[in-house]
Amino acid sequence: MNRYALAVRRWWTVLLAYVLLVAVGGTMGDGVLPVPTLTGGMAGARVAYFTPVLVVIAVMYCLDRRLPSAESTAVVPVRRLDQAAVFLTAVLAPGAGLLVGMDVARNTILLLSLGLVAWRLSNEATASAVGLLFLIANVMLGRVHDGMGHASHTWWALALYPGRSVGAWLVAAVLFAVALKLSAAGPRGTER
Template sequence: MNCYVIVVRRWWTVLLALVLLVLVSGTVGTTEVSVPSLTGGMAGARVAYFTPVVIVIAVMYCMERRLPSAESTAVVPIRRFDQAAVILTAVLAHGAGLLVGLDVARNITLLLALALLTWRLANEAAAAVAGLLFLILNLMLGRAYDASGHASHTWWALALYPAQSVGAWLVAVALFAVALKVSATKHRGYLTVR
């Protein structure tokens, strides 16, 4: 069982991705990248805004690696290990969020939910790309200006909400819970316990 999780699924790569996220956010995370906005003008986004995609790619890489013959003849459902690993990833991301910003941790949870839902409907590659597209759409279409002319965000652009927004956290956690439930039916592999 441990051998399968470490050697086949390679869940240890998620830990490396979390370390990379902390290093990138700590060194060049505050650097601004220009992104065109369809609501007017050119706006900037911190590099740290895009770092949650690294975690999603690592998780989807691990979910893609499997031995169908071993899983189909095994005893313990492998999806339980996958769900536990995804939940542990979200928990560890919140630990890293204390260093890099809790908005990054919330966005990791949000993108993991989006990736799991996309994975349920398509495949791992589409799931990894869906998170990046969501972030770009938030930047290009989700920015607005309030009545006083200050830059703001639209109601649906959850990735742009500040870290202290309770509503954005609740939506991210609810989507994550739904995605875990829905993604559990993707495959029915089992793993033998020795």
């Protein structure tokens, strides 16, 4: 099964995605990308907001690589291996967050959760896109100004919460637990 995880599923690509996340977040993380707003102006979003998508794409790439005949005859259920690898991916996020920011770690877990739910309902390509669309919606629609004119975020824009927000971490953790449970059955149409 170890060879299957490395040669077929290629779970090592998730580690490469984390290395890339840390490299991009460490060098360009404070850089700002222009993002249009619905009010007609341009807002800026830190590059670091978009780096968790790299990890989600890597996970979906690994989950997409299958050998159905080998998986159906395997002694160890491959889905357990996948569940363990996805759980390990989430566990590694705070370690990367120590280097690039805990908000990036939380967003990695949050986007991975959304990706797993989308993967369960649709396919890997959709799962990768859902996280990016969620981030764009957060940046475009999730910013508001309070009564004193200071920029803030709406209650639902979890990707914009600071890394120290316990509530945002709790929501991400609960969503990840639900997504992990839902994804245990695999993508739609492959249930046994």
